Amino acid sequence: MNRYNRHIILSEIGQKGQDKLTQAKVLVVGAGGLGCPVLQYLTAAGIGTIGIVDFDVVEKSNLQRQVLFGTSSLGKNKAIAAKQRLLDLNDTISIHTYPEKLTHKNVLELFKDYDIIVDGTDNFATRYLINDASIITNKPLVYGAIYKFEGQVAVFNYQNGASYRCLFPTPSKEGAIPNCSEIGVLGVLPGIIGSMQANEVLKIILGLGNILSGKLLCYNALTTQTTTLIIHKVDPDSYRDEIKKVLSKKESFQNSVEELNCNFNPPEISIEDAFKKSNIQFIDVREKDEFPKVDSLNPTYIPLSEFENNLDKIDSKKEKIIFCQSGIRSKKAVSVLQKHHINNSYSIKEGASEILEYINQLHKQQ
């Protein structure tokens, strides 16, 4: 019996539709709560080429919702761990892993090789980066986002349709809207929202039904209510300057997008430069159960969620070098310190894994 028999016997799909799926190339950014169900269904459906971008490693607290991973995946890179599981599900497709951060430097090159982009990330800076790069490379973007018990799904930039910036022209200040690791999320919610994203991907490829373009579907898991809001395409030449900026900066995109994405810029420092400073207090603002720990820096542990109530642990006479999993929460922590007029604090651009790698390299050289 053919693996795809239940697709093929649907008259709306047939062998012809299944062949379209085989030829399709989909890039999934983020293999977390949303990325896992998206990847699972796309792999099972026989999408011929799937790319997975994720720099993060699997932690125990991910297993409550990130259904591709098991205890044997703990500590492994998510893109690589996901590929192992997915190839067991379907070894007839190609899966490419990119165990790295999506940045303004690699985004255009990565998007180029795919037909559809799926956003399963967990922060605004990357969401705007993905949106803007989708506009520039002219790829449809299947968007999903979650907050505690609620989710949003939409298809942006589909056949010249509305983009994320037509909905929210400018980013929220990073940290203004907390993410799952800070406030929690109902485990099944990303399963529902991610499955809806996978459904939109299949519809786009198969040319079936009505694509969720120009609309935002809002789902509330507690009330089981859905609300669909209409998003009007904003003319790129019109008053909404942000989109205009993206398009007009097409040529210089690779240099400009980070400044464009974040209006909010607390002092950042690379791990290399951080090590050049003296009289340092390292501060780890991740939650207690987040790994890898960077014990060799002997950091002060103050989770961001408790940061403002623990300012007495900050040594005002030292240079404060703050880090977290990806360099986002640490920025928020620096802005908290600035708010309280505590200066000489910097956010490390790199996440804990990269910091650890850097330290290991240093040891090897010595």
Next chain:
Amino acid sequence: MQLTIKYFGLIAEITKRNEEQFEFSGTLINEFLETVYLKYPKLKETHFQVAQNNEIVSKETIITQTEIALLPPFAGG
């Protein structure tokens, strides 16, 4: 006019409800929001988009329908 206002995500947490009724006699959404801010000052600093009758509109739009929704962006994934 009696308006129904719907809240999502972080906004619903601030208002502690998913929807409520407001009596309003002005013209623009912006003016209406001032009324809402009086009850929930915290919303003034919150980033959100407005929908009128399930259609995302600018805050300078004239109110012609009785249902307004306040939608914040979500970051999580």
